[in-house]
Amino acid sequence: MAANSVVLILGAGPRIGASVAEKFASNGYKVAVTSRSGSGIKTDQGFLSLKADFTKPDSIPALFDAVQTEFQTFPSVVVYNAAALTSPPDKDSALSIAAESVVADLNVNTISPYVAAQQAIRGWESLPKETKKTFIYTGNIMNVSIVPMPLMLDLGIGKSASAFWIGLADTVYSSRGFRFFYADERHGDGKFKGMALDGAAHGEFYAQLASHEESVPWHATFVKDKGYVQFK
Numbered sequence: 001m002a003a004n005s006v007v008l009i010l011g012a013g014p015r016i017g018a019s020v021a022e023k024f025a026s027n028g029y030k031v032a033v034t035s036r037s038g039s040g041i042k043t044d045q046g047f048l049s050l051k052a053d054f055t056k057p058d059s060i061p062a063l064f065d066a067v068q069t070e071f072q073t074f075p076s077v078v079v080y081n082a083a084a085l086t087s088p089p090d091k092d093s094a095l096s097i098a099a100e101s102v103v104a105d106l107n108v109n110t111i112s113p114y115v116a117a118q119q120a121i122r123g124w125e126s127l128p129k130e131t132k133k134t135f136i137y138t139g140n141i142m143n144v145s146i147v148p149m150p151l152m153l154d155l156g157i158g159k160s161a162s163a164f165w166i167g168l169a170d171t172v173y174s175s176r177g178f179r180f181f182y183a184d185e186r187h188g189d190g191k192f193k194g195m196a197l198d199g200a201a202h203g204e205f206y207a208q209l210a211s212h213e214e215s216v217p218w219h220a221t222f223v224k225d226k227g228y229v230q231f232k
Contacts, residue, residue: 005131006030007210008067008075010052010060010116011082015199016138020079021047023203024210032067032075054082054108060115064123074123076131077210080116081138084108085155094150102154109158113137114165117180124178132177134210137166138202139182141192143219163219170218181209181220188223190231198224 007024009017012033021031022045031047038051048070050063068074084105090096117135124133141147142156143163163182170180185193185201201224208227209216216228223229 004030004071004073005077006032006067006071006073006075007077007079008032008034008064009079009081010034010063010113011054011080011138013081016197016202017079017081019199019203020081020206021045023200023207024077027207029077030071032063032070034063052082054084054112055104057107057111057115060112061119064116064119068123074126075120076124076127077134077136078116078120079136079138079206080113082108082112083138083155083158085151085153088150088153091150094153096150097153102157105154106158106161109155110161110165113162117165117169121173121178129177132210132212133179134212135166135169135178135180136206136209137162137180137182139163139166139184141184141186143182143184145192147192167218177212179209179212179218181216181218183209183220183222186221186223186229186231188226188229190221190229201225 007029009021011017012035021033025031033047034050034052039049043049050066053059086097086101086105088096120135139159142159166180166182185197205222221231
């Protein structure tokens with residue numbers, strides 16, 4: 001890790017976001033966290049807390065500007081952890097969700113992280129060549145497997161779309177030292193983790209990804225206490 005490295009966590013909830021922030025801080029990173037309840041000041045832990053609305057992709061660049069202003073450098077690690085879904089009015093019909101809700105959730109799950117990745121690339125150009133640059137998106141199994149629940153429609157659309165552009169970005173930018181990861185925690189047998197996600201396991205694995213020390217592919221499936229595990 002380069003001196004004065006910064007991590008920006010977009011979507012800092014009490015489980016994954018908080019654990020990732022604590023892990024990177026313990027590794028010497030300066031930390032900025034964003035959420036709907038962001039305060040605009042530093043937390044008791046010394047994290048810069050910023051207010052964010054991920055339904056509005058055009059609000060994302062200002063978050064990067066605020067981080068650069070505060071720390072006088074650009075975040076070398078960007079973690080996108082926000083997510084959204086809408087319950088279908090007819091619980092048995094996935095296609096009963098209003099188009100407006102699908103669009104709003106797509107903004108959170110796909111468009112805002114895409115804008116964040118654009119901002120990351122812009123800023124990374126200003127960092128020293130030897131600095132490791134990393135974009136990590138908190139994904140799940142839905143880019144490769146249909147979860148047969150109408151509730152998952154919007155989330156599945158967003159995760160699947162984001163997995164594609166993340167994979168493409170990693171393919172075309174990795175030669176420049178820019179890594180993009182779609183991180184997906186699984187059970188040991190490869191099954192969908194659902195609401196059983198482990199925050200600390202994400203922190204450990206995301207820190208590993210940011211080190212670029214192992215040959216982990218963009219589709220970064222992992223298991224608690226094991227790290228990267230490839231599932232067919």
